[in-house]
Amino acid sequence: MTSLLGERPAGTGTAAPVPVRRRNGLRRRQALRAYGFIAPSVVILGAFMAWPLVSSLRLSFFDSSQFGADTFVGLDNYRSLLGDQVFRGDLFRTLLYAVVVTPVTVGLAVLFAVMLNRRLAGRSFFRAAIFVPAVLSLGVMSIAWDFLFDPNIGLLPHWLGPLGISFGNGAADPHLALVYVMVVGIWKNVGFYMVMYLAGLATIPKELYEAAEVDGARPWQKFRSITWPLLANTSAFVFVIAAIASLQAFDQVYVMTRGGPFFQSETLVYLIYRKGFQDFQFGYASAVSWVLLVIVLIVSVAQNAFFSRRQVTY
Amino acid sequence: MTDVSVDAPTLSLPEPGPVAERRHGPSGAALRVLLYVSLAVVAFAVLLPVIWMLLSSVKPEHDILAHPAQLWPTHLTFTNYSEVFKQIPFLRQFGNTVLFAGAVTLFSLFFDSMTGYALARLEFPGKRLLFLAVLLFLMLPAQVTLVPVYQLLSHLHLVNTFPGLIIPRATNAFGIFFMRQFFLGIPNDMSEAARIDGAGEFRIYSRIVLPLAMPALLTLGLFHLMFNWNDLLWPLVLTTDTAMQTLPAGLAMFMGQHVVEYGLLMAGATMAMVPMLLAFVVVQRRFIEGIATTGLK
Incomplete structure (x- = not known):
C-alpha cells in the first residue's frame, strides 16, 4: 500500500536542461494553470465545507435560533448537553449502535465473502443479491422494513413467531426499536463490505493454502492463520468506514421510528436534525455536531493506529 | 499512436478463490448442501424487503393489511400506480x-x-x-x-x-x-x-x-x-x-x-427503487469492481 502522502514524481520537469529564469517562468505559468483547474472545487469546498466547519464551532458557543440575533453563551450549550438526559441517552445509543453494528456487519461481510469466494453454481446471483441493498435508498427501503416488522400485518412476526421469536410491538416497541434500526443498518451495508473483502481475498496467494493443506490444516485453522491475517489491509479500511457509517445512522431512524418511542431509538445525527431543523436551536445542534465530529475523529485515529501496527505486506 | 495500456483501477474481480474443493465423500457433499441452503436463506432474507415492496405495490389494499400477513397478492391490481400520481x-x-x-x-x-x-x-x-x-x-x-x-x-x-x-x-x-x-x-x-x-x-x-x-x-x-x-x-x-x-x-x-393508502406508498417506493435497481443490473460487474478497488488503492 502506498502511503497517502507519498508524492510520486509529478509530470512536470522536462528532461532537457532549461535556463533558470525560463524555468521559473514555466513554473509560474504552470501554477497559474493549476489554480484554474482547482478553482471550482476550492471555491465550493471553501464555502460549503471549510467555512461551515469553522462556523459550526463558533455557533456552538452561541445561543442561536432562527429569529433574533445570536448571543455568546460560552460553554452553555455544552453544559446543557451534559445535563440533558435525552442527549446522554442519544450518545449512549449511538455508541451502542456503532459497537454492535460495526463488528456484526463486518463479520457477516467476511463470512459471506468467504462463502462466495469458491467455485459455486449461482455465485454471481448470490453476490448480487447480497449486494443489492447498497444501491437502494435506505430511506425508501426502511418503509418496507417497517411493514415487515409490524406485529399485526408484518410477515416476519407471522413467519418467525411460531419459531418462538417475538417481535414485540414492531418499531413502536420501546425495547426493540433500536434493535430493528440496527438490523436495517446491517442489512444496508453488509453487501458493500462483502465486495471489498472479495477483492481482498482475490489477492491472497493460492500457494499458502496449498502448503497449509499439505500440513493437514483444518478449514478454520486456514482461516485463522492465513485468510484473516492477510485481510488486515482490507479490514483496516472496512472497519474505519463501517464505524464512521454506524456513528451517522439516520435514514432508517427517521422513517421507521422518528427517534421514538420516547427517544428509545434516537441517535446523535437524529438529534442534530431535530434540534437544528425542527426546534431551530442552531447553537445547541452545532454543539451536538462537534461532539459527533470529535467521536468520529477519535475513532478514525484510533483505528488507524491500531491497524497500521498490523499492516501486512506479502 | 502508441498504445497505452491502462490497468488501473479496474482490477478484475475474484477468480474462484483459493479454496479448492478437494474433499469429496459424504461430509463434503453435506457441507455443500449446507452452504447452498444457508446462501439461499441469506439471499432471500436480504431480498425480502425488495420482493415484498414489488408485490405489495400490485396488491389491493386489504391484502397489505391482511392478518395474518401474506407475501403473495390474492389478485393483481395496478390502480396503485395510477393513483399515486394523483395523490x-x-x-x-x-x-x-x-x-x-x-x-x-x-x-x-x-x-x-x-x-x-x-x-x-x-x-x-x-x-x-x-x-x-x-x-x-x-x-x-x-x-x-x-x-x-x-x-x-x-x-x-x-x-x-x-x-x-x-x-x-x-x-x-x-x-x-x-x-x-x-x-x-x-x-x-x-x-x-x-x-x-x-x-x-x-x-x-x-x-x-x-x-x-x-x-x-x-x-x-x-x-x-x-x-x-x-x-x-x-x-x-x-x-x-x-x-x-x-x-x-x-x-x-x-x-x-x-394517513395514506399503503398500496400507493408502495407503488411510489417501487418506482423510486426501480431505476437504481435497473442501473445496477445493467452495470453490475463494473460497479462491483469499482467498489472493490476503492478500498485497496
Missing part, C-alpha cells in the same frame, strides 16, 4: 430526483477530475495543503456542517431551489481523492509528448487524460448518482416545499405525516 406530486418529485442526482453527478465528475488531475500531475504552491484538506473532509461527517450550510443557503435565498440543492454537492472530497489516485496510476508519456508539442494543459486534460480515465469516471459517476438519488437527510433539510422534494424525502415525509 402525491410523484412525477414532479421524480423529476426533481433526476435533476438533482444527475446535475450533481455531472458537475462533480467534472470538478473532481480537474482537481484530482491538478493534485496528481501539476505542481503549484499550496498543493500539499489542499490535499490535506481533502483528506480531512473525507473523514468529516456531513451532518457536522449541516446547520451552517443551511443558514448560509437560507441567507442566499437558496433553500427550496435547485441551485441550493446542487451547488454545495458539485464537488466532493471523495471524488477528488478517487480521481487523484487514478491519475497517479496512468502513464505520463503521452501528456509529456503533447506538452512538448505545445498543447495547453486543459487540452491535455480533456483530450488525452480524460479519455483514459473513462473507467474511473464511470465508476465514480455511479457512486455519485446512487448516493444522491438515495440520499435522505440533505434534501429533507433543504426542501420544505413538497414540490421541491426528491423521492426519498417526499416518500419518507409522506409516510410519517399523512
